[in-house]
Amino acid sequence: MHFLVSSELLNGENEIKLHDLAKRFLEERIFVEFTDIDKAEVWVETLDARTQETWSRVLRHSVHLKSQHNMKKLYLAANKIRVLHNISESVWDGQVTLTLDDACMVLDHVTLIGLENSRNDRDFLLTLLPQRSRERFMNLFQKGRLAFVGGGGNGELKVQLIERAVTPSFRLLSWIMFDNDACYPGHVPQATQDLIQVCTDNNLTFHCLERRCVENYITREIYNLTHPDIKGQKVESIFGLSLEQSKYFNFKKGFGKSKEEDHAVYANLTEKQKKELGRGFGDKLASEVYCAEYQQQIHDIFRALNVMAEFGTKIAHLEQLLGRPV
Template sequence: MRVIIEAPLLVSAQQARYPLALLELFNLCLDQDCHTLEVEPLDAPELKRWTDTLTPAQQKEIEFILDASAERQLRDPPASVVRVADVEEARWEGTVPRLPLRGAVALLRKPLRVLIEGVHDEHFLHAIVPHFYRARFEDWSKREMLKLEHRGGLQNLGHALEQECQARERRLRLFVMFDSDARKRGEPHSESRKVARFCKRNALAHHQLERRAIDNYIPEPAIERWLKQKHPREFDGRWLPRLQAFRLLSDEQRHHYNMKKGFRGDREGAGLADIFDRFLSTKPGQAAHLEEGFSPAVAETFLERIPDAWLAQDGQAPELMELFEKLLRAA
């Protein structure tokens, strides 16, 4: 989070009432490197008047935090912004909220809550995080600067978001990731579109998966690895033909195939998408192997890290980079 301190606050009655709160705000930005902090304007005389009251060690620390924040702001700016001002209560006019000093401290103490649909989504994020973002994601997760919370399906997620957004300050510490449930490219399910519209309307940082569900991000080598571990004796006879048929699908078909229940699951549900018509008519023998899917437990594949090379080969790298850039910048 980008924190902008309005210079008059530094010498305000509010600062005099809570003399330790401002130092705590700076220390939070030092300890939690997901935040940046700046004083506006940077050359304000109020900044010198305030730092003159501090010890030499504290002055050096303040200077270090401001310099490090300015550097990160250029390199990797946070997406969410708050202003800390000489106000008695939060002001929500405009696009950037203005918070009182203690309100800002309370906000920065809170982790970024990442709302997801289920426990397998958590495993998914840890398994597929790109190398470029991995150290930061794992470090911030371990230090509880990121808190993943399961909400159990799109409908429940939508209801949870409605409750969360009743308190405006909560929106600043939320990120939402959810399935598109799309049966074909670029056509998310109505429930997913509803959640996406809600996020946009309430300025919530979010990512709607482009593929149907997290299962569709399992690269073929990872499926093979998991099947061999899960069914070593049956692999050659039962699962290899299914895997070979899966390899014949086009990119769009693989990205929207029902990985858990196969063609039969879709037929018994909302119906099988027409993107599979040609495959069914031209390769009926191969299509028969894909009637049942790879098991309701296929998301267990994400219990093991998936190599970056497999993800890149599967064409996922651009979307995964976008996902984690948005998530980490929201922190």
């Protein structure tokens, strides 16, 4: 995140609070700049030797990054925070403007990822991230600086989002993704509509997948990568579906007894083909495919197929929550 800090806050009374800004900057979590760099340099000279060295490093590196990159343009508007000295309370929506106390609270807040399944959906999400951000994600998770919301399906995710969205820092530091669960083109299940409404009403950053669920992003190339020795008619039938059909087909269960095969999207299939599609790959498909061993290779395939385009700027938004872009 990008913190623009009022130089009027640079005084002995705030020294301890300001330390958190320096710490997160040097951890490459955030970018910090001051409204008056000259005043900041004068303030640094008043500090004890150890603190002075820390802030000198921050100022030097901050100035260097600004000389090499347009930091204001690099960061999305949603990830820019102003920290001012002359406000009585923080403004959390729109242009985020915080008191120093609230800024410190944000710096200490865990990044929260809202998912229906904290294992399979997490691993799918990791395939969407480039290696540096993927490593940051897991490092923050292992250190307890990143946690998950939901984990019990879309109903539980909705309940937890409603409970947590009243907290301004949650709205600022959360990122949510969920399946659309559509069985055919134009189908938007009520549960999906409800989740979208909750996220929209509470100004949360979210993405509803364009395809039925995470398994529907598995291509033949990806399946062959993770299951090189498994062939047969079922594999041929499922990956013989058109792109449009593969967005809605139930990769885990197949058609089964659902009657989904009667929808117009499958009108070109013969009765024999529909019978061959009666069974899917099973409930373990996502955990077998999206595991850590294959995430970089799958990321490269997704990038070649432009899969991340459906997310717009939301992947970049998540990456900026995880760490500094440069």
